[in-house]
Amino acid sequence: MPAPPQDRISRNASPETPADEVADNAPQALAPDAKLKFRTGDSVIADRVFRGLTIICAVAVFVIVGLVLFELVLQSRLSLHKFGLHFLTKTIWDPVIEDFGALPFIYGTIVSSLVGLVIAVPLSVGTALFLTEICPRRIRAVLSLCVELLAAIPSVIYGVWGMFVLVPFLRVYLQPALARYFGWTGLFGGQNFGFGMLAAGIIIAIMILPIIASITREVVVAVPRQQREAALALGATKWEMLRMAVLRNARPGIFGAIILGLGRAFGETMAVTMVIGNSPAIARSLFAPGYTLASVIANEFTEATGNMHLSALVEMGLVLFVLTLIVNALANLLVWSIKRRNPGRGLA
């Protein structure tokens, strides 16, 4: 057996010799046979170690996910046992008589996230395309920084901003206008609090925009330059070039970005709680207050004293977990089917 691998690696990676000796030995260290030694003997071991480390990392992810699932089921067994599958279809949430159902919360989570996506996806894909294809080089860096800064703002700041700036704006300007021109859809009507599903959706949109925009930008940049040039050479306009050469090839990556954004939207808690109105109701209008799975856990967990109440809250976590899994699986399926039906094509 050779010496322990870590030992060898560290000797090669970090010079342990004093500085003055390094200066003397430096040319020798680069001597051909020394290099050769590094390339053959050590790299085999390094490879094995690396392989082992990556396997450990990958297994750790599975173990963590498994443990989370196990713990969620274990802690929610009281409520799982009492309500069974009805938990998913009941609309009541009453801690006093300990009767719990998750439907309004599932609805609120999905609808607020969808509203967020509907707003954020065009905005962020547009931002990404502008940054990569159209924006003058000089202001590109500044704009990219601004988009990434959005991701660095803490959730609670968005919440406070939502409460004191966005909500009054919605109540006074946007919602009356929406009700007037689009009231016939049934989506914009009823009592106008400002707080509600629409406010939550807009907050979510702003929060997931930087994620989708920056990943989309990376994906778009990765489309080979020849593709663009080929499209232009065929006489395509800039828009046609973007559509044919860039978006078509970048589509799976953009979908990936959207899925990541959706994951964030599902789990978003603080900012959403502050503007959604926290009322477990299912209403067609986006003006109506709603409630999300993550919000109810954050709101009620600290003061929940009854065992059934606690158990039901943990089950909400389980529902959120499974919901995220299902949506991710569906999204991956969608990406796969799009790729299969309309594969990316090379023009060059």
Add this chain to the structure above:
Amino acid sequence: MRRNWLVGLVLALFLGSAIADTNLNGAGATFPTPIYSKWFSEYNKLHPDIKINYQSIGSGGGIKQVQAGTVDFGASDGPMTDEQLAATPFKVVHIPTVLGADVPTYNLPGVSKDLKFEGGVLADIFLGNIKKWNDPRLAKANPGVKFPNSDIVVVHRSDGSGTTYIWTDFLSKVSPEWKKKVGTGTSVSWPVGIGGKGNEGVSGVVKQTEGSIGYVELIYAVQNKMDYGSVQNVAGQFIKADLASVTAAAASVKDMPADYRVSITNAPGKGVYPVSSFTWLLVPVKWSDAGKKKVFIDFLNWMVGPGQSMTSTLSYAPLPASVAAKVKVTIKAIQ
């Protein structure tokens, strides 16, 4: 030789600190956290060797941790239920510490006078039975106030809290319909309205929304200089909450139960503010560590004695003298 001497000194320091310092750990209600922090830090100034740590994790968490024995004492805004006491492997006593109250706060442009609310009217507003501000029952209690013909927007706490417990406890006592449909709890199933997180959330929504009404803790309203209405008590008076009227609510309880697990909402008597409540420390009766026990008993005696004079600077109502005297007897029962 010199080295031995040094080792001796270091050892002495370690042992010395281990013997002298007593650390006590507590956890629970968030509502009394400011006064508890003040008490623990003031007590530490008087007795530098005693450190009492308090984590404000919520009443539910406080009860759980006491039951599990992971803290020396707990704290809760609502008394432990009989079931919870039965489920605890050892005996726990409730020690009332201070009093708090909930006040109705509203946003009604054009109305400058403090509004008066009957308990039944508040219950009907929060049930959604009274939908408009110009309801005759509101007008009757507030002669001279010109109410607008606008919708009432109910605002409640979305997070579970002792504040909600007190509010719903009061509404349950004044309205049979509330008691039947909603009940009392730290979180309830609200028939109408929108939820704000924390006192700041409720007051934020109320400030933002014309025609809204919500409830916040008295302390929060006082510290933020908010306007709030008065509530009618059993004697028929409309009382605006302040420290005196809240303390009066506790003093008015005629037959205080030995374990202090008593609701003082809607208490009888003149000058009583009806939406008031105790907050409690949850203390195990038997302590295995005699040193800790003595330290904590000393602290409790100080808390119901000189400590009570610190409450009003933080807008908490102090215990009435009769209750403080009774608590001193209860403390003697801790073994």
